[in-house]
Amino acid sequence: MIYVIGIGPGCREMMTEEAIEAIKKSDVIVGYKTYISLIEDLIEGKEVLQNGMRNEIDRCKAAIEIEATGKTVAVVSSGDSGIYGMAGLVLELASKEEKRPEIKVVPGVTASIGAAAVLGAPIMHDFCHISLSDLLTPWEVIEKRLRLAADADFVICLYNPRSKGRSEHLSKAFDIMREFKGGDTPVGIVKNVGRDGEEKHIMTFDTMNFEIVDMTTMVIIGNKETYIDGDRMITPRGYRL
Amino acid sequence: MIYVIGIGPGCREMMTEEAIEAIKKSDVIVGYKTYISLIEDLIEGKEVLQNGMRNEIDRCKAAIEIEATGKTVAVVSSGDSGIYGMAGLVLELASKEEKRPEIKVVPGVTASIGAAAVLGAPIMHDFCHISLSDLLTPWEVIEKRLRLAADADFVICLYNPRSKGRSEHLSKAFDIMREFKGGDTPVGIVKNVGRDGEEKHIMTFDTMNFEIVDMTTMVIIGNKETYIDGDRMITPRGYRL
Numbered sequence: 333m334i335y336v337i338g339i340g341p342g343c344r345e346m347m348t349e350e351a352i353e354a355i356k357k358s359d360v361i362v363g364y365k366t367y368i369s370l371i372e373d374l375i376e377g378k379e380v381l382q383n384g385m386r387n388e389i390d391r392c393k394a395a396i397e398i399e400a401t402g403k404t405v406a407v408v409s410s411g412d413s414g415i416y417g418m419a420g421l422v423l424e425l426a427s428k429e430e431k432r433p434e435i436k437v438v439p440g441v442t443a444s445i446g447a448a449a450v451l452g453a454p455i456m457h458d459f460c461h462i463s464l465s466d467l468l469t470p471w472e473v474i475e476k477r478l479r480l481a482a483d484a485d486f487v488i489c490l491y492n493p494r495s496k497g498r499s500e501h502l503s504k505a506f507d508i509m510r511e512f513k514g515g516d517t518p519v520g521i522v523k524n525v526g527r528d529g530e531e532k533h534i535m536t537f538d539t540m541n542f543e544i545v546d547m548t549t550m551v552i553i554g555n556k557e558t559y560i561d562g563d564r565m566i567t568p569r570g571y572r573l
Numbered sequence: 574m575i576y577v578i579g580i581g582p583g584c585r586e587m588m589t590e591e592a593i594e595a596i597k598k599s600d601v602i603v604g605y606k607t608y609i610s611l612i613e614d615l616i617e618g619k620e621v622l623q624n625g626m627r628n629e630i631d632r633c634k635a636a637i638e639i640e641a642t643g644k645t646v647a648v649v650s651s652g653d654s655g656i657y658g659m660a661g662l663v664l665e666l667a668s669k670e671e672k673r674p675e676i677k678v679v680p681g682v683t684a685s686i687g688a689a690a691v692l693g694a695p696i697m698h699d700f701c702h703i704s705l706s707d708l709l710t711p712w713e714v715i716e717k718r719l720r721l722a723a724d725a726d727f728v729i730c731l732y733n734p735r736s737k738g739r740s741e742h743l744s745k746a747f748d749i750m751r752e753f754k755g756g757d758t759p760v761g762i763v764k765n766v767g768r769d770g771e772e773k774h775i776m777t778f779d780t781m782n783f784e785i786v787d788m789t790t791m792v793i794i795g796n797k798e799t800y801i802d803g804d805r806m807i808t809p810r811g812y813r814l
Contacts, residue, residue, distance in 0.1 A: 340589070348682060349593075350586035389812060412682075414689045420697035420810050427802045428814070437690040439682050441589060441653075448655045449678040456661035457710070458718055460701035460727060468811030469698070477699055477725045484721035485714070486701060561668045569661050570709030571630060573669070 334395055334405045334426075334433055336419045338412035338440025342370050342527035346441045354438050358406035362395045364388075367410050370527070392421045399433045412442040416463055416491055444489040447522035447550035450532050452564030454520050454552045459487035464494070464501045478505050482512035487558065487567055490551040494542065502551070503542050509553065513537050518554040520565040525550060534565050575636055575646045575667075575674055577660045579653035579681025583611050583768035587682045595679050599647035603636045605629075608651050611768070633662045640674045653683040657704055657732055685730040688763035688791035691773050693805030695761050695793045700728035705735070705742045719746050723753035728799065728808055731792040735783065743792070744783050750794065754778050759795040761806040766791060775806050 335354040340346035352374065355361065361368065361375045365382040368375070381394055395405045409417030419437045426433050448455045460481050466474060481488050488509070494502040515538035523531040523546070535541065537553070545551060558567040576595040581587035593615065596602065602609065602616045606623040609616070622635055636646045650658030660678045667674050689696045701722050707715060722729050729750070735743040756779035764772040764787070776782065778794070786792060799808040 345591035345594070346589050346680065348581070348587050348589055352590075353586070389814065412686050412689075414686065414694050414696055415700075416697065416810065419690070420694035420807055421812060423694050423802070423805060423807050424809060424812070424814060427805075427807070437694065439587060439686045439690040441680050441682060442686065445653050445655065445680045445683065448653075449660070449680040453655050453661035453664050453678065455655055456657065458701065458703050459656075460699065460722070462699050473726070477727065480721040480725035481701070481727075484718045486718065486722075561664070564664060564668075566661055566664050566668070568665060569657065571662060571665070573630065573665060 334399045334407060334422060334435045335438050336407045336413045336422050336435060337409070337438040338414070338417060338442070339367060339371055339408050339410055340441040341411060341443055341446035341525040346446060346526050348438070348440060351438050351440055355406050357404055359403040360398050360405045361408060362391050362405060363408035367408050370410070371408065388418065388421055392418060392425050395422065396425055396429060396433055400431070412440040413437060414439060415442045415461065443491065443525055443550045444552065446525040447520070447552060450522050450525060450530070451520040451534065451552065452566050454554060454558060454565040454567050455487050455489065456567045456569050457487060457555060459489060461489050461491055463491040464498070464505055465492035466498070475508055478508045479511070482509040485512070485555045487555050488553040492547060493549055493551045494545045495547050502545055506537065506540060510537070513553060518558045518560050518565050520552040521545060521549060523549045534560055534563065575640050575648060575663060575676045576679050577648045577654045577663050577676060578650070578679040579655070579658060579683070580608060580612055580649050580651055581682040582652060582684055582687035582766040587687055587767050589681060592679050592681055596647050598645055600644040601639050601646045602649060603632050603646060604649035608649050611651070612649065629659065629662055633659060633666050636663065637666055637670060637674055641672070653681040654678060655680060656683045656702065684732065684766055684791045685793065687766040688761070688793060691763050691766060691771070692761040692775065692793065693807050695795060695799060695806040695808050696728050696730065697808045697810050698728060698796060698798070700730060702730050702732055704732040705739070705746055706733035707739070716749055719749045720752070723750040726753070726796045728796050729794040733788060734790055734792045735786045736788050743786055747778065747781060751778070754794060759799045759801050759806050761793040762786060762790060764790045775801055775804065
């Protein structure tokens with residue numbers, strides 16, 4: 333059995349019971365080393381296979397090989413394993429195997445949901461997720477999604493908003509959305525959700541500070557109704573109060 | 574203190590540790606009766622304030638009044654409290670109070686994430702949530718979002734897809750998306766995620782059966798890359814395999 337597990341944003345409190353149980357039941361834990369370090373106390377004494385970012389395919393292939401020997405394997409992702417996580421890759425690779433491994437996807441709290449709870453209630457109405465990483469997606473596709481999502485007045489959650497190698501992606505994304513998002517549109521920023529060093533900032537489209545954003549940051553851009561109340565960002569559901 | 578808690582789709586396994594602890598710490602539990610029944614064993618001996626759907630404002634006002642007497646209150650929603658749940662309403666009402674209550678939003682696994690895990694990995698790439706309920710949102714806004722989201726090739730998760738009073742909304746939504754979504758686009762349907770009577774169906778845009786969908790159903794429509802592998806729906810992240 334392979335459990336593909338979302339461990340939530342980072343703290344134990346945001347993990348599900350099912351994720352904790354699945355890790356405990358597993359013989360071997362496979363994952364990116366940062367995520368492994370977040371669950372160290374849960375995996376004491378277990379075999380661990382960890383490596384760096386961008387070795388996802390090797391990790392998932394290894395998990396399938398280990399499962400074939402009869403062991404129970406946990407492949408861990410932060411957040412939810414089905415959202416920019418490892419669930420898709422494990423299932424894609426497994427579909428090419430002659431003898432299909434048994435696989436269970438164990439859901440988790442994704443970063444946007446964790447960040448939203450810290451900010452208040454910014455994703456109370458229709459919203460979308462867009463990853464700004466063009467490692468696996470052509471930049472033109474990302475641009476088109478940004479433009480149409482802004483036109484549709486979605487609340488927009490940006491994953492992978494800004495890395496050292498792509499420091500201009502975020503400001504380019506804001507330039508594209510500016511046609512439809514007013515300058516006073518609230519923007520919520522949470523770094524290290526549920527981890528040490530959690531930081532929260534509430535700004536607007538016009539006062540946005542791109543420099544504070546890195547790959548561990550979630551950026552949430554409001555819709556036309558979103559407002560700031562003190563240190564909170566709220567998108568009304570539409571009730572007449 | 575008011576905890577606004579997402580209890581996940583329904584089963585205990587998909588609740589977070591934090592949600593369970595917050596319920597245990599609360600003196601009074603407030604919620605729609607269906608959700609209260611899902612956590613009955615956790616709230617034995619506690620004061621419970623439950624009522625029917627569409628009394629959300631009364632429920633949240635009551636929670637604020639009870640908190641003002643010094644009690645700890647849990648307002649429970651299914652899924653995540655910040656996604657079409659009670660977090661926004663509690664924060665909106667609280668912002669009108671002279672003495673602001675202390676409020677903590679406790680995140681949970683929303684229905685799309687729970688359903689995605691059952692289906693395989695359909696939301697592995699950029700996706701959006703659109704609610705088809707026009708009780709609080711003008712239908713024209715919903716139509717515009719459907720059209721632009723389909724044009725942007727988002728994976729689309731439909732919340733509140735079809736009720737007795739709005740049995741035609743779902744087929745109308747498909748008519749709108751048809752301009753951009755091919756007939757063989759996979760559609761995943763999960764009823765009662767994580768609850769008794771969970772049911773999973775994988776169809777395509779052309780073979781879609783609207784009749785099996787009700788308000789306890791999550792409908793997930795793939796993007797151009799999404800494919801069906803046996804009883805699974807997979808949206809590739811973009812790795813070259």
